Amino acid sequence: MSQSSNRGVVYKGPGKVAVESIPFPELALGDRKCNHGVILKVLTTNICGSDQHMVRGRTTAPEGLVLGHEITGIILEKGDDVEFLEVGDIVSVPFNIACGRCRNCKAGMTGICLNVNPARPGAAYGYVDMGGWVGGQSDYVMVPYADFNLLKFPDKDQAKEKIADLTLLSDIFPTGFHGCVTAGVGPGSTVYIAGAGPVGLAAAVSAQLLGAACVIVGDMIEDRLAQARSFGCETIDLRQEGDMEDKLEVILGEREVDCFVDCVGFEAHGCGCNSHKEAPATVLNSAMQITRAGGQIGIPGLYVTDDPGAEDEAAKVGALSMRFGLGWAKSHSFHTGQCPVMKYHRSLMQAILFDKVKIADAVNVQMITLDQAPQGYADFDGGAAKKFVMDPHGEFVA
Numbered sequence: 001m002s003q004s005s006n007r008g009v010v011y012k013g014p015g016k017v018a019v020e021s022i023p024f025p026e027l028a029l030g031d032r033k034c035n036h037g038v039i040l041k042v043l044t045t046n047i048c049g050s051d052q053h054m055v056r057g058r059t060t061a062p063e064g065l066v067l068g069h070e071i072t073g074i075i076l077e078k079g080d081d082v083e084f085l086e087v088g089d090i091v092s093v094p095f096n097i098a099c100g101r102c103r104n105c106k107a108g109m110t111g112i113c114l115n116v117n118p119a120r121p122g123a124a125y126g127y128v129d130m131g132g133w134v135g136g137q138s139d140y141v142m143v144p145y146a147d148f149n150l151l152k153f154p155d156k157d158q159a160k161e162k163i164a165d166l167t168l169l170s171d172i173f174p175t176g177f178h179g180c181v182t183a184g185v186g187p188g189s190t191v192y193i194a195g196a197g198p199v200g201l202a203a204a205v206s207a208q209l210l211g212a213a214c215v216i217v218g219d220m221i222e223d224r225l226a227q228a229r230s231f232g233c234e235t236i237d238l239r240q241e242g243d244m245e246d247k248l249e250v251i252l253g254e255r256e257v258d259c260f261v262d263c264v265g266f267e268a269h270g271c272g273c274n275s276h277k278e279a280p281a282t283v284l285n286s287a288m289q290i291t292r293a294g295g296q297i298g299i300p301g302l303y304v305t306d307d308p309g310a311e312d313e314a315a316k317v318g319a320l321s322m323r324f325g326l327g328w329a330k331s332h333s334f335h336t337g338q339c340p341v342m343k344y345h346r347s348l349m350q351a352i353l354f355d356k357v358k359i360a361d362a363v364n365v366q367m368i369t370l371d372q373a374p375q376g377y378a379d380f381d382g383g384a385a386k387k388f389v390m391d392p393h394g395e396f397v398a
Contacts, residue, residue, distance in 0.1 A: 008138035014057025025142035061128035068137030094341035100148030110278030111338030176202030182335030183259040183298035187211030198226035200263035265301030281320035
């Protein structure tokens, strides 16, 4: 492929994506040169559950948006101001775009950088309301503020060997880990993970890495629950009738957990006989119900300010019916927002490189090509327990 051509996964409207020709990236921000940026040849890029919210039509994403915020690549070209990276380096790209200069970036809060999105704090590649940056489900992509943002893998051969694991450092693994850290998971903790999709499975592995005594995962899809059990988690099938406290007591001998992680977000459904009905606040209310007094609730699951597909008018603007008084009475702490990937990605890279965790196995990664992306989206939306990783060029996959 010549460097004048590029392809990307383009959102075409609710339920539709297509692989189309898109402009080759330039080292530019609007009409000015981006000397602090690099152009990457994309090696792997993931289909994220957050992408599915857009593709289902549950956000205000515009048609024509190039999708993809989880990127691993090799540097093809760099700007004159990039000092500490070289052409040929293999790097992980945090999904947060951060300038490294504002007060939030300097405080480590890279998920809410003040300088990369004119609409609100925080930006991401290929995502609605996140600054209009071109996504990385593509052959090539431009990354700004490269010295600050990018994580270089120390050994190229080792990176090739472990690329399926390392590609999850751009979002899914740090996001699951962040959910557990903010929920207070530590040695001996009992943890409930709401949702066994990719971020829930990543959170479950993270809880184990942090020393949890018991990790319980709840979901409504048996394949996902089986995947959680495959690496030592307890599971609860939320389609079954019964009180959550009773189900916890069977597993723990107690009716509450120390830590709760919401990996579902705003497209949550009710439990039991109501499992076919949307109930966007149900996970948050369950968190307050089954987390011990003084416990922490991590919320990496996505909640939006605009949901045109919501079933009631309040939910369409992100207004949810929460029993917040219960959480207040139990002195819970709630931790929301995007994961600041750079806070964790180097440490998690080390855990992968030194074989302390096999995140790709836990999340059940399946490699597909860029051309197979539309089918990957359809399979993911159908409830597959897999994290789909697109490999546009095929260099690293046997």
